[in-house]
Amino acid sequence: TQLLEQSPQFLSIQEGENLTVYCNSSSVFSSLQWYRQEPGEGPVLLVTVVTGGEVKKLKRLTFQFGDARKDSSLHITAAQPGDTGLYLCAGDRLIGKLIFGQGTELSVKP
Amino acid sequence: SQTIHQWPATLVQPVGSPLSLECTVEGTSNPNLYWYRQAAGRGLQLLFYSVGIGQISSEVPQNLSASRPQDRQFILSSKKLLLSDSGFYLCAWTPGGKREKLFFGSGTQLSVL
Incomplete structure (x- = not known):
C-alpha cells in the first residue's frame, strides 16, 4: 500500500514556467519533508514542514503543508534548468521511519 | 562535521x-542507520533500520539481511542474489533519538545479471 501519492510522476517544462507538485495521503503525518535527488546521488533535504497550514519559502520554491497534515505541495516559480531532478516527499509517522512518495521527475528545458 | 561513506558506487554481480x-x-555517535532501495529512480523503500549495535529491524521480507557490528557501521548482505535485487541502494543516518532529516550516502547501483 502506497501511503503517499505524488503527482505528477513526470513533468517536462520550459525554462521560466511555473509548476506544482502534489503529495497526498489519507494518513496524518507529524511532519513532511521534501527532498531533491540528482542521478547517481542520494536525496538531499530541501525543507521540513511540521504545522498544519504551514508555508515555507526557499528562494523560488514554496512548500505548503495541508491544514489536516495529510497533504503537501511544492510550487516552483520561474523554473530553471538547474531545478531538474527527482523530487521526493516523505512523511514522518514514527520517529526516523519516513514513508516516501514515488517521486516526481522534473525536466526543465532551456 | 558528520559524513557518511558508502561503497562501492557501482556493482555488477551474477545471480546466485x-x-x-x-x-x-x-x-x-549512536546514530540511527537505514538501508533504502530505490528502483529506477523512483521512491525509496525502507529495507532495514538500526537504533544501536546488533539491533536490526526489517521492514519487508526479502533476500537481504543487515548487520551493525560497530556503532557507525552498517552492512547490507545477501547469500545468493536474485535478479530482483537489482536497484539503487542508499544508506542513511539520523541523530539517535531525534526526529530530524535523513542524511544519505551517495548510493550503490547494483545490477544483478
Missing part, C-alpha cells in the same frame, strides 16, 4: 553470488 555493501558514518 553473495553481496556485501558497507556504510560508515563519521563525526557522530
Whole structure:
C-alpha cells in the first residue's frame, strides 16, 4: 500500500514556467519533508514542514503543508534548468521511519 | 562535521553470488542507520533500520539481511542474489533519538545479471 501519492510522476517544462507538485495521503503525518535527488546521488533535504497550514519559502520554491497534515505541495516559480531532478516527499509517522512518495521527475528545458 | 561513506558506487554481480555493501558514518555517535532501495529512480523503500549495535529491524521480507557490528557501521548482505535485487541502494543516518532529516550516502547501483 502506497501511503503517499505524488503527482505528477513526470513533468517536462520550459525554462521560466511555473509548476506544482502534489503529495497526498489519507494518513496524518507529524511532519513532511521534501527532498531533491540528482542521478547517481542520494536525496538531499530541501525543507521540513511540521504545522498544519504551514508555508515555507526557499528562494523560488514554496512548500505548503495541508491544514489536516495529510497533504503537501511544492510550487516552483520561474523554473530553471538547474531545478531538474527527482523530487521526493516523505512523511514522518514514527520517529526516523519516513514513508516516501514515488517521486516526481522534473525536466526543465532551456 | 558528520559524513557518511558508502561503497562501492557501482556493482555488477551474477545471480546466485553473495553481496556485501558497507556504510560508515563519521563525526557522530549512536546514530540511527537505514538501508533504502530505490528502483529506477523512483521512491525509496525502507529495507532495514538500526537504533544501536546488533539491533536490526526489517521492514519487508526479502533476500537481504543487515548487520551493525560497530556503532557507525552498517552492512547490507545477501547469500545468493536474485535478479530482483537489482536497484539503487542508499544508506542513511539520523541523530539517535531525534526526529530530524535523513542524511544519505551517495548510493550503490547494483545490477544483478
